Amino acid sequence: MKSQVVFFNGLFSADSKSIKQEDQNAAGPFFVMVRKEVADQVHSWRFIILAGLILFTFLGSMYVSLSNISNAVSNTNDPDRLFLYLKLLTTTDGSLPPFHVFIGFLGPLLGISLGFDAINSEQSNGTLIRLMAQPVYRDAIINAKFVASLVVISTLFLSLNLLMIGGGLIITGVEIAPSELIRILCFVMLSIIYVAFWLNLSILLSVKFRQTATSALTAIAIWLFFTVFYQILLNILIKAFLPNPNTLTQDQLISYNEIILTFLRFVPSQLYTDATTTLLMPSIRSLGPLTMEQMAGAIPSPLSLRESLLVVWPQVSGLIAATVVCFALSYYLFMRREIRT
Template sequence: MVQKETTDHVCSWRFIILLLLITITCFGSLYNSLNHLSEVLNNAKDPNHMFAFLRILTTSDGTLPPFHVFIGFLGPLLGISLGFDAINSEQNNGSLVRIISQPIHRDYLINAKFVAGLIIIVSLFFTLNFLFVGFGILATGLTPNPEEFLRIIAFTLLVILYVSFWLNLSILFSIKFKQAATSALSAIAVWLFFTVFFQILINIIAKVFIPTNTTNPNHALAYKNFFLKLINIAPNQLYNDATTTLLAPTIRSLGPLSYSQTYGAIPSALPLRESLLIVWPQLTGLIAITILCFAISYYLFMKREIRA
């Protein structure tokens, strides 16, 4: 069943179109970053200038966003396209009853839908990231050190986790709604809300509730931390925070710091383990919502009454 679902995805026009879109935009970002890379590496004021291959993923001259920003924008669309008609299309075609009537467990179907989408996501993003590394080696003549390579692997796993969340969310909507168009619009609406409108809503709330004339720095810090927690409800914010920390080893905190916390700090790169500890709440949040979406989808599908 997994092989059949994977073949259906690979041969579908929507996957081919999204694959071409992601590939073209990512290679455009690669070309842009390689043209700008020598200037970045020669900038001694940049604390991350020694990490050439990480800078390939994050460098931009302003004409195109960097690679990780493109992935954060187009990755959810890929996940949604792989799952928005996973169940309801089978039901509308009449094939769902025939599949369920076979001597197999019912959960094999939803498991196969998720695993097939996951195989596509893993294959695509590991290929893209390794192509980036390969072109970086050819263009610069340098090789990534073990720290950079492990950070790129961690970034790839983070992207897979992030896109898998949107895959599970779209599968959930495909179970909940009978029409594929409705489930697709619902998933895209959630994506647009968190990508565009959620930040605007938080900024409006912050302007209303945060006092502008406070003289107590502890109160100002408390308000900032509170609204940072609100912003972290958005999956794309969790992805952005984790990505920024993994690809920029000099980042030591994702929130505001007081003078006493920064006093005496040495501006050096953190090891990967310390960066993972910083973003562990973000990683845990993404893992939790991904598992939650799949668990709800699994429960609704197993309890669903399927008729001819």
């Protein structure tokens, strides 16, 4: 009986060791591909150019905010004047927009540039079929593409905001409050999610189309549509189907504005702008129209972090949902794709 127990214990330990070895062998190629993709992305000229452009706009925005920070802090009518480091991200004199506005414009280009040739370039170069011939799971390939680009984007945004905090400590000598630090980290996470949406969209187009030029032009066309033409089309439809706002009562005018805001929030950049503005300006209490009854008795004071997150949670959940849908579609199409030479 003892020999049987020893035998089964040894068999169980051998099986557990083999399972752990298989998990390590499966995880090993994934991290190797992630490191390789990160190195390729960082050394590519398109990332260097876009990262340099984002760094240039960041330095320009910080210079403008630091030049006007004393006026912003001394303004007694501003309930956000005590949040010095949030003011560094939002203060402007009109010559340059704040940094989060630049991210709303340049972030999609960064995500598109990192993902538009993720799959089709590998197939056109003949490296995808050779990679699939190795003992690598198919889903590890597309997961490594996404994770590597996400690591690059996260490192870039986190480094820029830590640079802003360090520069503010050196120049102003004022310690950052914990609530400000958490809000800035939430802003970083929101920026990563926003760029990750465009990254997943470009990866989806890279899986769908075999030519890199087609996937790149399609992604840029979608970005241009939401950035420029969607607002023009919406204005035309509003004038055609909605009544003149000058003839509406107060309640009808509120419903009119809510309809317009609902259609505007189909645009990812609008969701990002609403969320970042609320996080970086704690005095903002609502993203929609308010009646005089709702405003009566309201004290102009900043919201807590929890209340600001509750205000922007619909926008954040919308961006997360769109990102997950794009990644799920690209994952599904890639797993069912026939890969041949």
